[in-house]
Amino acid sequence: MMKNIISAVLLLISVTLSFKHAWDTIHYKNNPESVKMMESLGISETFTPYLAAVAIVVGVLLLIPRTFFVGNMLNAILIVMIMGLALRAGNYRMVLIEIPFLAMPLVMIWLKYPFKFK
Template sequence: MKIISITLLLISAFLSIKHGWDAFQPAQPAQAKMMADLGINASVVLYLGILSIILGILLFFPQTFFISNLLNAIIILLIIAFSLRAGNIKMALIEIPFLTLPLVLIWLKYPFKF
């Protein structure tokens, strides 16, 4: 169980940091259109990128593990809500597995406690 928890923790941290880093890269036309359809402008994307990187790093500390996963779940839930508001059901469905990741990590608890 601990190996699964560590693996999911590393995957979650990697995805958070990667998505945060991607916010600072030049947006591809398809990505820019998707963000515009969701009603998210470029400045908000930068703030979400910073938040995502911070949350990815905070996953590794036992004191911030729970809140980091909770905020990750809230951000993903907001993306799902914006997708549904924009009528993009496919994107909302794609985000569901990513929503389960922080929730499962909360359930498994911090893996590095002795």
């Protein structure tokens, strides 16, 4: 029971973060810090809509039981990609900040989808 509660809380957090990141990525020009971060990572302006689309897809995939695993894997891949870009840019602080967010989809895979209907 506790495992399902933890899994449900992590699912809610992960889906919320995914949609929030998609929204922030679409509206990154409104936040000067986001523009600076994207430029420092080497993410071009033409690539940002694709990042937002993938974030939305991840959020939707996480909500569907059959695509839960794929959504978590895609989320982990995105986080590793951001960590790699941050390492290339020399931003080690960002890499360290992303470590818990990388652990979250992996823990969610281990805990499994919380709402199994039998």
